[in-house]
Amino acid sequence: MDVTLLPGGSDIAPLLEVLERRADYAIEAGELVYYRLQGKPVVALASIFQHSPAMLMTEGKAGLRTPHDLAHKRIGMQVGGQPIVEIAAMFVNEGVTLDALALQPNRPGMDALLSGQVDADYGYMTSEPFFNTQTGRDIHYIQPITYGVDFYGDTLFTSERHLEEHPAQVAALRRAVVRGWQYALENPDDMITVLLKRYPQLNREALQFEAARIHELVKPDIVKIGHMNSERWRRMADTYTHQL
Numbered sequence: 001m002d003v004t005l006l007p008g009g010s011d012i013a014p015l016l017e018v019l020e021r022r023a024d025y026a027i028e029a030g031e032l033v034y035y036r037l038q039g040k041p042v043v044a045l046a047s048i049f050q051h052s053p054a055m056l057m058t059e060g061k062a063g064l065r066t067p068h069d070l071a072h073k074r075i076g077m078q079v080g081g082q083p084i085v086e087i088a089a090m091f092v093n094e095g096v097t098l099d100a101l102a103l104q105p106n107r108p109g110m111d112a113l114l115s116g117q118v119d120a121d122y123g124y125m126t127s128e129p130f131f132n133t134q135t136g137r138d139i140h141y142i143q144p145i146t147y148g149v150d151f152y153g154d155t156l157f158t159s160e161r162h163l164e165e166h167p168a169q170v171a172a173l174r175r176a177v178v179r180g181w182q183y184a185l186e187n188p189d190d191m192i193t194v195l196l197k198r199y200p201q202l203n204r205e206a207l208q209f210e211a212a213r214i215h216e217l218v219k220p221d222i223v224k225i226g227h228m229n230s231e232r233w234r235r236m237a238d239t240y241t242h243q244l
Contacts, residue, residue, distance in 0.1 A: 001172055015040065018159050024166075025158050025173060029054075030086050030151030033236045041160035044233070045174045046226030048181055049153025049217045051145060053124040054086055057113060060138030064119060067094040067147060073119035074102045076112050084122055086151045089239045090144040110137075126217070130209040151236055153217055156226070178226045185220050188212075 006023055008014065014026035015035055019042070028035075028042075029052055035042050056075065058064040064073065067090055077084045083103055091101065104112075106122045110132070113121040125141065132139045144151070156177055163170050184191045188211035196202055218225060 001169070001176065003173075003176075014157075015042065018042065018157065018162075021159075024162050025156060027154050028157055029153050029155060030236055032155055032157055033233055034085060034240050037237060037240055042157050043160055043163050044228060045156045045158060045170065046178060047152040047155040047228045048177075048226060049155075049214075050219045050223060050227070051217050052086055052151045052153040053126045053213065053217055054084065054144060054151075054153075055123060055125050056087060056120045056142040057110075057123050057128060057132075058120045058140045058142065059113065060140050062119065065140050065142070067091050067096050067142065070120050070142075071096050071100045072102065074104050074117070076104045076106045076118040076121040078103050078105045079122075085240070086144045086149050087122060089149045089151075090142075090147045093148050126210045126213040127206070130206050134205075149239065150232075151239075152228070152232070155228075174226065178224075181218065181225050182220065184211075185215055185218060185225075188215075 006017070008027075014023075014028050015031075017023040018026050019040065025045075029049075032042055032044050056070070056077065058070075064070055070091075077087045083098065084106070088098055091098065104118050110121070110128070112118045114137075120142070125143065129139075129141065156174065158170055188208070192204060192207045192211065195207060196204060
């Protein structure tokens with residue numbers, strides 16, 4: 001199989017890359033079920049993260065520790081002009097309407113939060129906590145799963161058209177991705193060495209922290225890598241149709 005890896009980024013929409021055939025496969029999270037509800041012809045192939053690492057961060061000194069505390073506050077949780085859905089669902093679950101939030105674009109890093117541009121900012125439990133601890137920052141984390149919102153995280157997907165035209169390739173690609181994740185989870189130090197050779201600006205300890213957190217989210221000791229449950233997808237869909 002001849003595979004070309006394409007870069008992502010905040011200005012890249014994985015859905016459009018696949019539907020407009022610039023890519024055959026991509027990675028998304030819980031938004032996939034939202035796209036299906038909108039009639040977009042996407043097909044989830046493997047949910048690598050059984051739980052999402054998404055969360056909100058607030059400064060400890062601000063005393064903002066729950067979704068209710070963030071009503072009428074500035075929150076950096078918009079990507080591409082849209083709110084991050086599982087974060088939005090957390091607020092709705094807690095009776096805080098999106099109209100009660102001052103939504104702001106999410107920017108990479110901690111600058112917006114630390115400079116006071118926002119009162120809470122979106123991030124990943126796999127990365128930001130390490131750097132916050134290293135620098136002695138007093139940061140509080142608010143996770144959707146604490147408030148009954150448990151979405152899949154990184155999920156491999158393709159289009160209905162590509163699946164129909166290349167079923168054998170899709171099956172082979174899925175197997176390859178799962179095997180790659182299995183190797184990475186079983187050999188994190190080897191993978192970290194590879195990453196540092198390619199990206200020497202990265203931090204070994206940060207990558208070790210991330211690897212450990214990812215292992216917790218993938219749960220390879222409990223379920224097969226890439227496992228998906230139809231009932232869980234249905235519950236995620238209900239979150240969109242009944243609450244958002």
